[in-house]
Amino acid sequence: MRLFLQLFTCIICLQLIACSSRTTPAPVANLTSGKTSSQQKIKIKGSNYKVKKGETLYSIAFRSNKDFRDLAKINGIKAPYTIFPGQILQLNAPIKSQKKPKNYTDKTSKSTKTIQKNNNSLKKPLDPKKQQEYVENQASLKKQQKVAQSSDKLRWYWPAKGRVARKFSGKENGYKGILIKNKSGTDILAAADGIVVYAGSALRGYGNLIIVKHNDDYLTAYAHNQRILVKEKQKVTARQKIATMGNSEAKSVGLRFEVRYRGKSVDPLRYLPR
Incomplete structure (x- = not known):
């Protein structure tokens, strides 16, 4: 009986040693479906949209x-653009x-329509294609001039x-910014004078994020920070340290830097000094 107990004890010990020496990790479910944080x-x-806690009008505009x-x-919101959790924004x-011209209502007499038709036939029609190209070119030119004028007022770094x-x-x-790689803890600086309009981590995929308003046209965003060193409504000057580089919600250490002109993403390399 004693020999049987010793043999049984040895078998149990061998099983425990085998379990503890297993090197293969337990299977883990793929929660990201292969998508990167930027895709998520x-x-x-x-x-x-229903406003959530920690969001600002600027962060919602940024996301949309x-x-x-x-x-x-x-939404009839006046400066300083205060919003509240639970508020519904259009x-x-x-x-x-669009109202139809009176001349084309059912009450219009046949004679009136005939006179209008004859008058229209006397007018020389413009080439619709050329007219559209002219309008688009003029609009594009005006937009470029406004962008240049607004950007010239800022000094970028x-x-x-x-x-x-x-x-x-x-x-x-596509990637709506540039990714600057360096080691963890590298200084993150304000690219121009401005005011912090968002500082937090409510925007999924951006990690610890800072948004700075430079004027009524330009915003810059600084994502994946290790530490945020500024607060909302705080004024910052160009090259002021506002955060440290990290990898919050990112696979590797680096700064995702974006420039927005009137809500639209633009290439940051067009503004940064060479």
Whole structure:
């Protein structure tokens, strides 16, 4: 009996040793479905949005790719653009119904229509294609002039030292900024004078994020920070240290830097000194 107990004890010990020496990790469920953090960013869609705790009008405009002034105007929000958790914001302006000209109502007499038709036939029609090209060219020229004038008022600086590992892409699902790589703890600097309009981590995919408003046209965003060193409504000067480089919600250490002109993403390399 004693020999049987000793043999049984040896078998149990051998089993425990085998279990403890197993090197193969337990299977883990793939929660990301193969998508990167940048692909997982939540974009605001739909015609309205319910404000969550920690969000600002600027961060909501940032996520929906809209100008904060447009959102403020649509929702009747005046400066300093204060919003509250639970508040419902309309993201799109209401479509105005177009009224038909009186001359084309059912009450119009046949003689009136005939006179209008004869008058229209005397006018030399313009080439629709050339007219459209002219309008588009003029609009594009005016936009470029406004962008240049607004940007000239700012003096831009690089937000961090390091290597540009990823560049801006204008494609629909492209990278909407540049990625500057360096070691953890590298200083993150304000790219120009401005005021902090968002500082937090409520925007999924951006980690610890800072958004700085430079004027009514330009915003800059600094994502994946290790530490945030500024607060909302704080004024900052160009090259002031506002954060340290990290990898919050990112696979590697680096700064994701974005420039927005009236709510739209633009290539930061167009503004930064060479």
